[in-house]
Amino acid sequence: MVERFPMPIPFGWFFVSYSSELAVGEVKPVHYFGEDLVIYRTESGVAGLAEAYCPHLGAHLGHGGTVDGEMIRCPFHSWAFDTTGACKDIPYAKIIPPAARKPGCLKTYPITETNGVVWAWYHPQNIAPMFEVEVLDEVTSPDWADPIRYEWVFDSNPQEIAENGVDLAHFKYVHKMDAVPEGETHYDGHVRRSLAAGQRTMELPDGTVRTLDTEVRTLQTGAGQKSTRFKGMADLLLQVIATPVEHDKVELRFEFRHKKMAADAPEMEMIRRSIAGIIGQSGVEGDIPIWHTKIHRVRPLLCDGDGPVMRFREYFAQFYDFEGGPAARVAAE
Incomplete structure (x- = not known):
């Protein structure tokens, strides 16, 4: 059987939204790089992109998740994550588990915004960006x-x-x-x-x-x-x-x-x-x-x-x- 495309997904900067199509406080489910993702814009206007499923009990953040300041809150138990993926608040917990406090607890993607586009850096090994988006x-x-x-x-x-x-x-x-x-x-x-x-x-x-x-x-x-x-x-x-x-x-x-x-x-x-x-x-x-x-x-x-x-x-x-x-x-x- 012939495999149509023997190469994997390439790494680099890729479109995930037009800037004008992501409003402050908005949360959207998207699917790129073979993954279910959630894109949102914080109250200060910063765009974030993260894996869709909460590391707590797996709720989809793109369906009912909300922006709270600079964080995105899970619709299931209201855990809140910043744009680095670190959990900053669990409203019913006295102590946030140490593993949850670390950046990357919720997988996130590097973001840059230029040329009217929200760009996300994808690399299968989560290697940091190697070059920049060209400004037009x-x-x-x-x-x-x-x-x-x-x-x-x-x-x-x-x-x-x-x-x-x-x-x-x-x-x-x-x-x-x-x-x-x-x-x-x-x-x-x-x-x-x-x-x-x-x-x-x-x-x-x-x-x-x-x-x-x-x-x-x-x-x-x-x-x-x-x-x-x-x-x-x-x-x-x-x-x-x-x-x-x-x-x-x-x-x-x-x-x-x-x-x-x-x-x-x-x-x-x-x-x-x-x-x-x-x-x-x-x-x-x-x-x-x-x-x-x-x-x-x-x-x-x-x-x-x-x-x-x-x-x-x-x-x-x-x-x-x-x-x-x-x-x-x-x-x-």
């Missing part, structure tokens, strides 16, 4: 408009999605696009940068045709965060955010941002067209049916027009903990 200045700029967001859930994993960008041959056959230039790519530790520049002939909304200098810059910083900046008729920023639900199921989010402009501006129509192309059959929605059903070939049979697939896999292999087993180790070779 456009997100907080007053000159840029509110985001435009899309979301999909399907059977795949972050590597398959990220690898798509270096699979040059598929653009013609899946997306019906002309040849895509490989451009320049540089690897530096957990960071991958690429630049593809050239000219493109476009028909403008008023019917005129212009040849424009275009530029696509991509920055990948780990398994769960990638940003692409498009320059041409108008500037466009795309956050590509992939979060593993299980090792073979993923949530994928595309968040677009552009400079503020009038709704009837010619540039606005070009942005609408660009977004439609990126998310439609000529973009990600052409890929999803293939990702949803394909397997990961550990040793693919490649030819000279396929693009730098194996170099990309060498880069991505650093985000796996190979305690996942021999098959996971082979996947990176």
